[in-house]
Every structure is written in structure tokens, then in C-alpha cells.
Amino acid sequence: MNHDSYLSVKQVAEYLHLNEKKVYELVKDNQIPATKVTGKWLFPRNLIDRWITESAYNGLLSDRLAIVGSDDPLFYRAVLQYTNAIAPHGLVSYFPTGTGTGLKLLQMRRADACCLHWGRVRKATCATPRCCNSTGRQTSGCWCICFAANRG
Template sequence: MSDSSSTSPFLNVHQVAELLHLNEKKVYQLASDGAIPSTKVTGKWLFPRRLVEQWILESCHHGVLADRLMVTGSDDPLLSALIMRLNQQQQGHAFYGYSVTGTQLGLSLLSQGRADVCAIHWGRAEESELRHPALVRSHSGYRHWVLVRLFRRSQGLIIRAEDRHQPHDPSGLFGANRRWAIRQEGAGSQRFLKEWLAGHQLRLEQLNTHAVAYSEREIASLIARHDADIGPGTLSAANEFGLGFIPITEEAFDLVTPRNVYFRSLLQQMFDYLHSAAGLTLAQSLGGYTLDECGKLLWRGDDVQHT
């Protein structure tokens, strides 16, 4: 290998084959299956050197960072509270990280190997059996992922505390005097809002939008500070800020993770805590959660019917 090729941030198929002691046909297969960090440029596969080296370490150790779990994707108050409690239990022996990005960006980070777990929600609970696998399959690497139920939660519209006892005819929510806070594109709550509006023959552009928020809590915070009057969110986020709530639907809140990460004790401890008396009490105190399917394996990317 020449000096220039050894310093390049990218490897070609031949170089990866040499590095892994595989034939080039197997490397092509790994790339096509999304099993190795790669990208196709003008018909040729390129492999980011740093990510390939990280992938090798992860493969050798079932996660070289097995003492930490990086969670990304959708925002949720119960998930956030759960992770804080688990970190306290670990007392520095292990670490949970939670970075809220929204569903779509979270899946992108997972496919790049930058996160261990992605939290997603993409519509009503009764449609999640089809919607969530379809969404996951749109990202490279999905054949090595599994989909696990965390809980179901009440989704709707967060409103000002002083409006909670007023009648809420849907047509009255769209007037010019209603200041909306919405979510960024790719967030599950933004998807929910668009679909709900479509059911009323309205488009997002017709709302009096005053702010874009990047989490459930930011929506609630904007309304609590009187910087907005209404926005999409969960009952738990509304309760946390002492706000009103208009229930619209129940949605499934699921976790996407590589198969080897699914078996890590740190992830299993999340399910165990939510099944415990303390976890059930926590969910009840926040409001709007159903935990009866917590930890249920819903879908595997390597299932024969999805190949």
C-alpha cells in the first residue's frame, strides 16, 4: 500500500479486503447489506477508514464501549427520567447518554455507527406494526437491527394552562390568534401534526407558526413561557410543565438497535426498570403511558420475509 493510500481517509474494496483478510466479493456483499460503513460514489464503493476501524473493534468486542449506551432519536420525558435514574444506579461503573435528535436524524446516526440505540415514533400505535419497520428499512444497516417496544404514550396537542377548561372545537385551533410551536422536519411529532392537519383538510403552512422546537420539552417550555399557545406533544410533557392537553391518539414509542446491542445488560436494565414497581410508579406520575409490552421484540431486520 502506497504512502498516499495509507493516509487517505477512505479505503477502496481491495484495501478493505486486505485489511479484513476477505475476498473482494465478500466485501461487496458486506457493503450492499449495509453491514460495514461504506458509501457509493459514481458507482464505486468507498469505506471511511476511521469508521471501518471502529467497526472492527465493535465486532471484536460486541461493542468496544460496552460499559456505555448512547441513545438518540425521539424525545420523551419518561425515557429521560429513566436514563437519569439508571446513571445514578451505576455510580460511574457505566454510563447512559441520551441526545435528542428526532426520529429520522436518530436513525441516520444509528446507521453511521454513532449511536447504540435510536428511539422512534412515527404515527398511531395501531399502524406502527407496518410503519416502523418500513421507516427502519429506509436506512442502511437495517438488516442487523431489531425493533423493540419501550411503551405506548398519549400524543396530542399541548395548550396553555389557562385554556385547559375551554371547549376545543378543532376549527378554533387554527385561527390567526393561535400561535403555534411546531417541530423540526424528521421528528415524529411533526409527522403526527401533519397527518392530523391533513385530516382537517389543512396544511402546515396555514398555521400561525411562531417557533420551531427541537424536543417535546422545548414545545412545552415555549407554551409555559407564553411564547406560543399550542403545539404537538405528549401528555407527560404537558403535565411536566403544568399545561393543558388535548388528547388525539396513542402512539408506539419503540427502540431500534443492532442485534448485539439488544443483548447488552445496559439495554436490558432499561426494560427491567420499567417493569419494576419504581418504573411503574414513575410512568404513572408522568402520565399517559402504557408499559404492558415493554421489552417486546417486534421485528428483526434479518427476518426472511424482509430480505
């Protein structure tokens, strides 16, 4: 591990010109990228820099949406329809990565949304939460699961 790549609570507080208590509040509210290693919070410097950039001026990159997940014609059509609805005010990208890779990219904050499908509704209500829990995301971020279509 490159020690310059990660900041401690004290270092990130100095870097952001905040007090340490405020940094802990940001961590508690999942507002800042952080990970806990052996009981100590670490802040990847590259994610802190990205977080600052994206937060600037209401989010420099707030007009972009990266969607990943299952390679499905229904998802493609939905993304295309949404893209046409918001054009020219934003850029939407769809990358058919597959469900597992899509969820990992979402967990790493490399994507904004992940599309997945399970077939019948009964199977989806059990499989979707189980799949989301299997990614290991336990303390940061939140999931929003939307059932957009029912094929039968």
C-alpha cells in the same frame, strides 16, 4: 471524493492483513463498515479505524451507550433508570435529537439506539416500520423495534 479516505477490497484486505475472500465474508455478514458504489465495495478508512478500535479488547468503547431520538419525559426517565441500574459499569448518554435526526444518526452508526414514539398502538404498528424503511438502510445492519410502553 478524497481517494485516500476510501479503501477498495484489495486495499482493506492489505490494511487488515486478510485475504480478499475474508473481506467479502465480513461485508456479507455486515461485520465491517462498507458501502457499494457503482457495483464496487468501498470502505471509509475512518470507519475501518474506528471499527478496529471498538473491536479491540472486547470493544474499547463497549461500556458506552449513546441513545438519541424523541424528546420525551418517558424516554428520559427510562434512560435515567437504566443508567442508575448499570452504574458504575457503563456510561449512558441521551440526546433528544428528534426522531428523524435520531434515525439518521443511528444509520450512520453515530448512535447505539433511537427512541421514537407514535401515540396509539394501532398507529405505531404501521408508522414505525415505514419510518425505519425511509432512512434508506437496505443492506447493512439490522433494526430492532421494541414497544416499551403504552400510554393508553
